[in-house]
Amino acid sequence: MNKPLRRIAVACLVLFGLLFVNANYIQGVKAEELRNRPGNARILIQQYERHRGPILVDRRPVASSKETRDQLKYLRVYRNGGLYAPATGYYSLYGATGIERAENEVLNGTDARLFVRRVVDLITGKQPKGGAVELTLNDDAQRAAYEGLRESGKAGAVVALDPRTGAILAMASVPSYNPNPLASHNSKEIQRYYDRLEADPSKPMLNRALQNTYPPGSTFKVVTAAAALSSGGYKPSSQIPAPDSLPLPQSTHAIQNFGGSSCGGQTTLAQALQISCNTAFADLGMEVGEDALRAQAEKFGLDSQVEVPMQSAQSVFPSGMDQAQTALSAIGQYDVRITPLQAAMVAAGVANDGVVMKPYLVNEVKAPDLSTVERGQPEDYERAVSPEVAGQLTEMMKSVVAAGTGTSAQIPGVEVAGKTGTAQHAPGEPPHAWFTGFAPAGDPEVAVAVVVESGGNMGSEATGGQVAAPIAKAVMEAVMAT
């Protein structure tokens, strides 16, 4: 009976061999695929098993993880959710946005920079703790921006930068949302709140500071003036035509000044900016030309997406325009679109002697024990204008606030440079109110851009200044106070 017995032994070997091969297939070859299957609840549980690191503003957590008693071990909790939501984003069962997404690997502890510390965890078999992300936001400035926008009763956005480094000091978007219900462990609660936000026509989840583009209106005149001064053919004192009405070439339309006001027929470049004369800048735009305008706009960072690390929307300066379209673009109308972040970059570029710094939101990456792993390094983005031109523009923008359309941004004892804007965006709608500027003009600490959607009044250029400038003022004051 030994012959069949040997064969049975071989059969047993084959059975075990099949089990070995199959176990290798399931746990080796297919494991990755199985782990990532959409229906696999383990992967989620595993993510929530880790103590996700906090997001800090001024060393205090605005997003942190709290231990729970339910199946998902840690709950993400946001302090003053709506205030910081445009920066933090949310971390939910269905995905993440904002810093929660952009810095996910640091926060969940898988980032290579945290590796050395993880080795210890690997040996002890502990779930690694996540690292912390300290934001560049200035808590007071952020609050000033958010509260100012909310008090306006309109939608809008504020971006404040440190012109010397590019650090984002404020990034507010109104209306905002509360990330807490989205971070809930109850999928029904998440879905209910998410659906409500999605259905809201005011788009509370849209980060207007970064992801929405607006016509810049008269704030763009700073770029046009920069192009003219950089061309070498103009000085702030250069006389330029400023008719009451400027007929547009190859068109039956004519450009008027706001409320049909007059700029006096002839004026200096500085004066034109101070009173925000449309006809003068439209004419100047045609003189300088589309190409020079675009080149200047691009040097300020338009037409590119910026990663802060969240990606901004792309600002647009159109190409292939005729003279009439160029004229309109020179005063920030036609198809010119700009994000509030890029509007702030223009002001910051002027403030920083002509050099635009790359904006960034992450000040520091910290290990779980809060020791510094990496600091945000200031980086040049591009030289937009020469120091001379920057100085000339600063002087011109100072006069806008001192005696022009931007007087609402005046701060006692501080020289403020700025530019107002009132941008038409849809027929019959009130225009967007803009203010961009920086302070102190002599040694800038903060550059800011404010847009209040439909916050202006078609009758007067100054309304943009009246609505947006006080918010900018409050933000700049908050930064300078700290």
Added chain:
Amino acid sequence: MSAVTDPVPAPRRRRGVELAMLVFAVLIAMAAYASVGLALDNVLPPRMLAYGLGLGALVTVAHIVVRRTAPYADPLLVPLITMLNGLGLVLIYRLDIAEAAAARQSGDPVPSPDATGQLLWTALGVAIFVGVLLLLRDHRTLQRYTYTAGAAGLVLLALPGLLPASISEVNGAKLWIRIGGFSIQPGEFAKLALMIFFAGYLVTKRDVLSLAGRRVLLIDLPRARDLGPVLVAWAVSLGILVFERDLGTSLLFFGIFVAMLYIATERTSWLLIGLGLFLSGAFLASRLFSHVQERLDIWLHPWAGDNPTNDAYQLVQGLYGLAQGGLLGTGLGQGRPEMVPFAKTDFIIATLGEELGLTGLVAVLLVYALVVERGLRAALAARDPFAKLLAAGLAFALALQVFIVVGGVTRLIPLTGLTTPFLSYGGSSLLANWALVALLLRVSDSVRRPAPQPIQDEGMTQVVSR
């Protein structure tokens, strides 16, 4: 080698090796137990010493009895199953904790822990093991009870099917007898009784059954009238399938019979006939019985839905667990094995694979393979045909059961639901498998025991055997 002066070297008993390996096996289990406690609470489990000493004391008793009653038996078998049993205890302890935590979270009543019960069952298992070795001094005694064993086996097998569902049905399969808070699976014991019966029956009938009938395609077919026994076995298997809805036992029972029939008769034709009967039976069953069809569907299309109400939920969760474990596992106490339904019984392999990884799973499979190999080795060396058949049957049964249950959980074959020997929670399985190993030891002892020495040098006629 050292036997220059001794013409017939006395076979080494190697009981010292057994003891050393036993200590090792208990230490592995204790290390695993400590690992669970350290991972979950950062401290050594409070009852670690009591637990280790308990297991250690039990297997020490087993070892002493082996020393006394089966001194020449294979020294590896008891340490191997001790390791499996100890690891099973740890996994059940670990699942107790996880299930309690899950129940607290969802606000359900916390289920009573099973690890203590399993330790008690282990004690009973060792008692049966000791009982078999003490009472059964010669395996040939069993041959006398061939038909008694057969009848007992059939009754045990059929009993749950005949009893009302209120007593015998658990989760759709009727393979239990539940009296009071106590439940046993008679099928586990039927398996042993029937193997004794097969061995005894086939030894007497093997000459007849191996008579050649017609020769077709190079294969000698048996005579038609000798087909009786295999057809009966086939019918009984189908009966288990239909009346008890237990695919695993059905397959196991038929597989063991065919394998033993093949070994007894040395006729390949019996294998082919068995395979044919199995395939036709499987085909018929899948057509006629929804519960068989369902198992096939789950096997072929497990991803049809991942939701908790889906039939494939258990299999899919098990696969997720295995995948989560990957090569090295999450570590004991650090996975989520409680997410797999029936993790303590049918799906304990998924827990093992999740927390100890492919490495741990393969290691455990190798331990099973070693037990099987030692059993088959005893069968090969056995001199009398009954011992040969019995040992081969016992070893093959273990191999087939491991294949069916592990193959089912890892989606190699359709899931049928059998316990994983020595690992799964459940008294019947533990008791029956300890008895199974006791029988293997008994055969192994007889095989390796030195042949009785002739009393006189001249004339080899007079042989005294005990």
